[in-house]
Amino acid sequence: MKSSFISSSAIQNAMRLTIRQAQNQMTKATMEATTGVYADIGVSLGGNAARSVDFSREVDRIASIKSSNSLVTARMESSQLGLSKMKDVGDGLVSKLTALQGSHDPGSITVAIQSATSALSTMMDTANTMVxxxxxxSGINTDVQPLTDKTTATSAAIVTQLNAYAAALVPPKAVKDLTGAEMSTFITTKVEPMFTEAAWTDPTTGWSQASSQNMTSRISNSEVIESSTNANSEGMRYFALASVMTSALLGQGLSSDAMSTVSKQAISYTTKATSGLVTQASQLGLSQERVKKSNDALDAQSNIIKNKLVDLQGVDPYEASTLVKTLETQLETAYTIVSKIQQLSLVNYL
Structure with a gap:
């Protein structure tokens, strides 16, 4: 009779191998049950792995565009708030200047000058906002402060030109004797040209270092929009013109007729300023709407691609969870067997 040997060590080694394989399978199954996708895309998809990579890359690209769009939206929203604030201040200045037309007493003049100075200060502070x-x-010059206050120099130049203008009349006149028509001519021919875009952006004497070219942003594969505005617009130039002219001229002891002309012209310029600010806001509003529509389209595109990714690399969470439980049971059984084998000893049978 031939006897055969059964080694408890061989059984233990076999069980250890089984345990190691089950642990590896369990790690993979747990990951798939948690993430809902294959643990190893390359092994599971084979030749289709390239498609999975392409889809994932496209989802990341769309997310990058949307992240950029959120920054663009924040910039335009902040710009809208600034333009709205400037318009409100301009409307307030119109109210003060309108009141001046009904009364030229020193108190009303002082209030008008203070209002003009305060309005210009608010406009300057708002135009120099940084986000x-x-x-x-600043247009495309985003690292350069757009406006520098040139009120003192400009007011002095206006007063100097006013005196020269009055002295050049035939016959010469004192400033206090200028008529409304003469004051109107002075404003349109001498003061208004100080606020043309060329004078406004003059590198030496100008108010603005902003670029007249606005920023552009790509908001989708095929869309590029203007995503900023700048301080060289007519709205801001007319705002400064109305404010500086008011503060410079109303304190020159003008006749009632000339003072009425100054206030009328200032009202006209301020109205043009607020209209220009509204136009800037409207242009930004159109860009904001395009960004919103682009984001909606990108969301729809991303959802379609994500669904394709799920179809391509997704696993059944229920099946993966069931496999995890099965493997847990197998491991518990294997651990029990190994423990029993380790307790075997010939001593127990001697």
Missing amino acids: NGEYLF
């Missing part, structure tokens, strides 16, 4: 390290109203 996320960029100036909102």
Whole structure:
């Protein structure tokens, strides 16, 4: 009779191998049950792995565009708030100047001058607003402060030209004797040209270092929009013109007729300013609407691609969870067997 040997060590080694394989399978199944996708895309998909990579890359690209769009939206929203604030201040200045037309007493004149000075200060502060390290109203020169206050120099130049204008009349006149028609001519021929775009952006004497070219942003594969505005617009130039002219001329002891002309012209310029600011806001509003529509389209595109990814690399979570439980049972059984084998000893049978 031939006897055969059964080694408890061989059984233990076999069980250890089984345990190691089950642990690897369990790690993979647990990951798939948690993430809902194959643990190893390359092994599971084979030749289709390239498609999975392409889809994932496209989803990431869309997410990158949307992230950029959120920054663009924030910049335009902040710009809208600034333009709205300037318009409100301009409307307030019109109210003060309108009141001046009904009364030229020193108190009303002082209030009008103070209002003009305050309105210009607010406009300057708002135009120099910075968000996320960029100036909102600098056009493409986002790292350069757009406006520098030239009120003192400009007011002095206006007064100097006013005196020269009055002295050049035939016959010469004192400033206090200028008529409304003469004051109107002075404003349109001498003061208004000080606020043309060329004078406004003059590198030496100008108010603005902003670029007249606005920023552009790509908001989708095929769409590029203007995503900023700038301080060289007619709205801001007319705003400064109305404010500086008011503060410079109303304190020159003008006749009632000339003072009425100054206030009328200032009202006209301020109205043009607020109209220009509304136009800037409208242009930004159109860009904001395009960004919103682009984001909606990108969301729809992303959802379609994500669904394709799920179809391509997705696993059944229920099946993966069931496999995890099965493997847990197998491991518990294997651990029990190994434990029993380790407790075997010939001593127990001697």
